[in-house]
Amino acid sequence: MIKSPFVFGKVASNSAFINRELETQKLKNNFISGINTTLISPRRWGKTSLVKKAASELAMENTNIKICYIDLFGVKDEEEFYEIWIREIIKASSSKWNDWLKTAKEILKGIVPSFSFGIDPQNDFSVKLNLEQAKKNISDIIELPEKIAIKKGIKYIICIDEFQKIAKYNDSLNFQQYLRSKWQHFNNTSFCIYGSKRHIITDIFESQSMPFYRFGDMIYLKKINEIHWQKYLSLSFSETNKSISDDIINRLIAAVKNHPYHIQQLAHQIWINTNESVTDKIFNDSIDELLTFNEIMYIREIDDLSALQISFIEAIANNEKKLTSKEVISKYKFGTTGNIHRLKKAIESKEIIDLFENKPEFIDPLFELWFKSKYLKM
Ligand SMILES: Nc1ncnc2c1ncn2[C@@H]1O[C@H](COP(=O)(O)OP(=O)(O)O)[C@@H](O)[C@H]1O
Numbered sequence: 490m491i492k493s494p495f496v497f498g499k500v501a502s503n504s505a506f507i508n509r510e511l512e513t514q515k516l517k518n519n520f521i522s523g524i525n526t527t528l529i530s531p532r533r534w535g536k537t538s539l540v541k542k543a544a545s546e547l548a549m550e551n552t553n554i555k556i557c558y559i560d561l562f563g564v565k566d567e568e569e570f571y572e573i574w575i576r577e578i579i580k581a582s583s584s585k586w587n588d589w590l591k592t593a594k595e596i597l598k599g600i601v602p603s604f605s606f607g608i609d610p611q612n613d614f615s616v617k618l619n620l621e622q623a624k625k626n627i628s629d630i631i632e633l634p635e636k637i638a639i640k641k642g643i644k645y646i647i648c649i650d651e652f653q654k655i656a657k658y659n660d661s662l663n664f665q666q667y668l669r670s671k672w673q674h675f676n677n678t679s680f681c682i683y684g685s686k687r688h689i690i691t692d693i694f695e696s697q698s699m700p701f702y703r704f705g706d707m708i709y710l711k712k713i714n715e716i717h718w719q720k721y722l723s724l725s726f727s728e729t730n731k732s733i734s735d736d737i738i739n740r741l742i743a744a745v746k747n748h749p750y751h752i753q754q755l756a757h758q759i760w761i762n763t764n765e766s767v768t769d770k771i772f773n774d775s776i777d778e779l780l781t782f783n784e785i786m787y788i789r790e791i792d793d794l795s796a797l798q799i800s801f802i803e804a805i806a807n808n809e810k811k812l813t814s815k816e817v818i819s820k821y822k823f824g825t826t827g828n829i830h831r832l833k834k835a836i837e838s839k840e841i842i843d844l845f846e847n848k849p850e851f852i853d854p855l856f857e858l859w860f861k862s863k864y865l866k867m
């Protein structure tokens with residue numbers, strides 16, 4: 490049995506990582522120069538894979554650089570933020586876990602967090618904090634990486650995923666204000682911040698009234714050009730002794746609108762369904778399988794919407810050019826232009842449609858296919 494060459498749902502690396510050369514170079518340059526970077530794209534376009542690629546290349550070239558990854562996805566308040574912050578910064582400071590406690594004790598004198606180690610200390614290490622006590626020593630916590638960096642003669646790159654989560658914390662503006670006031674004085678620590686809630690991240694970093702305004706370089710990640718996918722798909726099939734025609738490759742890419750995750754997912758489905766060479770039937774069946782597989786989830790998403798919100802999605806699926814025109818408003822019974830504004834906000838915050846670019850786009854191209862080919866025909 491040969492293993493499928495396609496990767497989705499986890500970080501793309503090595504031969505499954507394609508293109509992004511300019512972006513990798515740009516990130517590495519920023520990291521070396523200490524320029525803070527904010528990276529934004531809808532989910533599953535390749536932010537995590539790109540950051541890991543750039544950061545790990547740099548860490549290999551320069552052992553003085555320590556990379557620290559912090560994912561705020563499940564981190565729901567300030568207290569948890571400090572815990573993961575301390576844990577990951579200490580972990581990144583050394584590959585030897587017996588160094589960690591020593592470092593923590595030296596630098597976090599007043600705080601005495603409790604540390605616990607599991608059977609495998611390298612991967613099972615946690616920090617518990619008393620928030621009251623932490624708040625009194627907050628600057629020691631926030632300045633932790635910079636202090637360790639100076640002491641050990643290293644440089645930190647702190648990569649923070651799903652950064653927009655902090656916008657939901659109690660008293661978030663004060664918290665952001667405090668982070669910014671400290672972080673901007675760091676000389677040995679720089680940040681790479683990324684996330685997929687485009688409108689929230691943009692609001693944090695691009696509104697003049699917000700603490701993180703002009704924090705660093707903003708990069709809006711684009712999709713990968715189809716030329717690179719064509720090469721990758723063709724090679725991945727042929728190297729595993731299967732063949733796929735250029736025509737089907739192009740249809741595959743088009744069916745999922747060039748979406749990195751979904752190209753890999755659909756290619757994988759086609760690959761496992763193919764013995765020797767991909768036929769039209771295999772191609773169509775594979776798409777159907779993915780739609781059927783996701784159907785329950787899609788139905789749940791639709792159940793969560795109001796009738797007007799569904800009509801709004803329908804208008805976008807039908808490629809209506811001017812959503813606020815009289816014809817469109819009366820055809821879909823939107824009522825007022827004020828309603829349209831509210832509908833846009835709702836659909837955007839539910840992450841169904843991205844209205845950021847001039848042309849509205851479904852965030853999940855398979856949902857779009859299902860919505861058009863199944864839902865609207867029910
Ligand atoms: N450079 C790339 N080359 C090949 N596939 C990629 C690349 N970037 C992303 N992908 C595909 O997209 C999926 C999601 O990537 P990920 O980095 O987790 O995105 P994000 O962090 O933006 O949600 C990966 O599992 C992979 O299938």
Ligand SMILES: [Mg+2]
Pocket residue numbers: 533536537538650
């Ligand atoms: Mg990610």
